[in-house]
Amino acid sequence: MSRSIFAALFLTASGVAFSAAAQSWVQVEALPDLRTAEERARAYSSALKDVNGFRLRSGWYALTLGPYSDAEAQSKLRELRGAGIIPRDSYISDNGPYRQRFWPIGAGATNIAPVTPVQPAPDTTAPEATPTPVVPAAPVDLDETPREARASEALLSRDQKKELQVAMQWFGFYNSAIDGSFGRGTRGSMAEWQKNNGYDATGILTTKQRKMLMDNYNGALAALGLGQVKEVKAGIEITMPIGLVEFDKYEYPFVQYREKDSSGIEALLISQPGDENTLFGLYEIMQTLEIVPLEGERSKGRRSFTLTGQGDDIHSYTYARAEGGYVKGFTLVYPPAKAADMARVIEIMQDSMVVTEGTLTPDLSDAAAQGVDLLSGLDVRKPALSRSGFYVDGRGHVLTTAEAVASCGRITLDDTYEATVKATGNGLALLEPSTSLVPLNYARLATSVGRLRAPVAVAGYSYEGALDAPTLTYGTLEDLKGLGGEAELSRLDLDALPGDVGGPVLDMTGAVSGMLVDHDLTGKALPSAVRFSLKASELATFLSENGITAAASEDTAQLDAEDIVVLGTDMTVLVGCWE
Template sequence: MKHLIGMLWLCIGLLTGVVAQAQTASWIQIEAQPTLRQAQQSARNYAADLTDVNGFQIGSGWYALALGPYNENQAAEQLRALRRNGAIPRDSYVTDGTNFRQRFWPVGAAADAPVAAPAPSIAPQEPVVQVIEEETPAQARRSEAQLSRDEKMLLQEALQWEGFYTAKIDGSYGRGTRGAMAEYQGAMGYEQTGVLTTRQRDELVSNYRAQFAKLGMATVEDNNAGISLSLPAALASYARLEPPFVHYDSATDDDVRVLLISQTGDQSTLFGLYDIMQTLEIVPMEGDRTRGERSFTLTGQSADLHSYTYAALKDGAVKGFTLIWKPEDAKLMNRAAQMMRESFAPVQGVVLDDLAGDNSGPQSIDLLAGLEIRRPDMSRSGFYIDDAGTVLTTVEALGQCQRITVNDEYEMQIAARSDALGVAVLRPSAALAPAAYAAFQTGLPRLQSDVAVAGFSYEGVLDLPVLTYGTLADLKGLAGEAAVYRLDLDALPGDTGGPVFDASGAVMGMLLGKNDSARQLPGAVRFTASVPAIAEFLSESGVQMAAAETASQIAPEDLSALASDITVLVSCWN
């Protein structure tokens, strides 16, 4: 069947109208969805309550929903009114629509995207009639039958990309593929026959391929790392060597980065790299982790970045890669990561030299081979109180933590807390057997006796706790509180939560945080939760505490060793 598309004069008239509209057009972008199917459903929901709902394809394979067009003042007024009434998301905003491409909503509307600038003038010409043949379903089936298996699989991939197809990519067109084709046709405003015409196939595949054109996927042979793979060369380019990494930094404002991993080693090296990568900011804490005997995969997602890491051990070398991107590009970049994994090929006998690269760049204990090491939001001290690895610490360290660790290694859960006293109990998520645990003082401490607090004064900068010495100034607080003792001791914030020892090595309390009141106390005035107050709290929490058996003084080096065994770094991560 033949459809008359139009004459050139009519096209020019329509184009002129679109251009005139775009010159003053403003849109309210209310949402973006990663697939056409999701965007169609969302547009349908908004259109039930709002007028002027439009849908456009935008970059990185996403689809924008927008209200309009309006002039600039109308758009601002509409935005305020709709936000105030809760009709649109609070993060909706006014845009000029320059990133809008093909229109997909309303279904059957003209597919033209808003024009960003006036088109050049078109000289009058003789009317031209353009005729495009559209296939009947029978003709579409015949032309489809001429497709190769690879071409059929490509169509399934494109339908999957748009969110219509979820089954296996096999080039076999069964009920699932036919249903996906019909859904796609309906979404695009075509008759839902379940068989794509030649024009519809070309349109689907062209849009699919256009998404990947931005990546500029190209095979790179890195002779430093001894790795061959396909990477998004249009978005990331070679920058520097910092063993065990070869850095490919972002070449655009998309902030896409690639790391090639290459080092000599064995299974211990592979497992060590698996642990180290998870301490870096480029591997957010949320995401799947898989480690096998010879390889591992890490994925990470945060509000700021996503990443994918793969590494494998082969022929005495650990090699792999990391791809890093912004969350809004997740759909496209996940596909890029898959393409990199499929093309990844280590070159035998070539490994990145440990001494390669330029060492004149910035150096810091917070950097590993040029990459920022993840640091906790806050770290305080704590100490083991039983042989199961139960920890007593300060509530200061807890806050709104997504994750709590001891010594940056062991995951902990809050078992009990007393905000009034300022203490909390943590239990390990997995079995833990500490080298030693606290034995608490049984008698009344002597005023003006020597005391020492063990703590991570510098919040993890040092690997072992520091002992800070002072004296017991009073057996009560400044206002007569019986639950605390006053100390004359110049401790740092990181020491808070640490054990306070007497001269025999018995624990006589837990160092409390400084009072946040407006009254400023002298720097050496600190307080410790008393043993009776701690005992009452632990008893109510179902935790048993050990009593000290000796009262004889121990040598400073023995006290230091005991403090190292029982004192832990408690960290809050977000």
């Protein structure tokens, strides 16, 4: 039977036949089990078209590209192998070795093994001899003894041995130095790989096993679409997963890459002029972004830093260094489920990054599109609630309202320092910083109730952190009790905002006469200037009950307005409540 007639008889289960003009395939991998084969097929399909999977006569599973004409197959093989997208030992095959199709899933279980044709009616003429179809030989599949495997291994170059270590590291079997030396650690990793793949754990890979390992590794790289990017405008050359991301936009200091084909992967290239001071400023700024989760290792050296973010929904890795008057680097963002693959991608990106001339520069025309919750178009992490507080001693303890820190997953002071709730009561909360702080100033509590109609000032973060420093709001002391006769409250005539709640109420000597509170008067709509202060005596009692002796003010002289501003600014803290 001629080859063209043979090909015409290859029928699919759904009735589709492969044409005689398209009977060549590029075989890229052969795998021992269906689950692994489907995983590899899915990975290849994210970067390549025409991916097919067939069961082989041997019981293994082949991954192929096609079908193509002979010329198309030759061209595709050269193109993809030359680009390093498919393994170097990929080859061209016809339909002979392939049986049931398992990929694409849902495409129909194609069986392209030859079926027996319907016999024609008897013919009196002598039958023409039909040549037996020639099936290409399968790739060499050596079953070596440990001694033979060690002998074939000895022929490997040092670079080839390093490649095997890299491949085992990729799949999580090896975590030592990539040195091309097969010592006890490498042998143990090889044995573990063999055991995991159903082979005898000899610790010496046979030729067949080495080929399988490298095929799987090269296939994994191909699925990620790793390729070199030369970003002239940013002055960076780097190998990155271009099969999973695509260029989005320039937004100083970032080149932004969005996810491609719902890969869940995003990337930034970092480029700006600067030195070590710029670098460490970037180190602080990056940690305010949503794409850098709070959990994870932080590392800062003399001329570089790394940030590892590990959240429930995303992980990320940022690397940047100062070099030649520039700060250059990258951020890779990915789902937690892809952490193992991305760990190797991160190594490749970091090892391959080359700093070249040129850098991004700010585009002032974009300023109108920015906001306090955005940095270069990226979401800045914001607390769920921001209120005011103030230092009450030289060790950095902070007093605020209990409402400000209720149900917080995390508490910060001035968006920088972590704090915990040491005590609550009477609507108050005492916060203790996680690191030792030495405030510029702290509260000295008034020893008298004050004089009616006397001027007062509230220091607070009126705009909940939109401004870098607290503002002072001036008013008067209107009553020495609350509207319902509450003795612990004073009533103020003062136009404060919700962000001011928790801030210190100062008299004109600089003494803290109370704390601004959000007094609940259910069902009442009061004039906007009616505010309430919890008296200094209540604050002192609460602090004393929790081990802090409040300092008393001994000043009686009136201060200038400028001095009140400095005093209030130095003692007031922005309290952030994070989910």
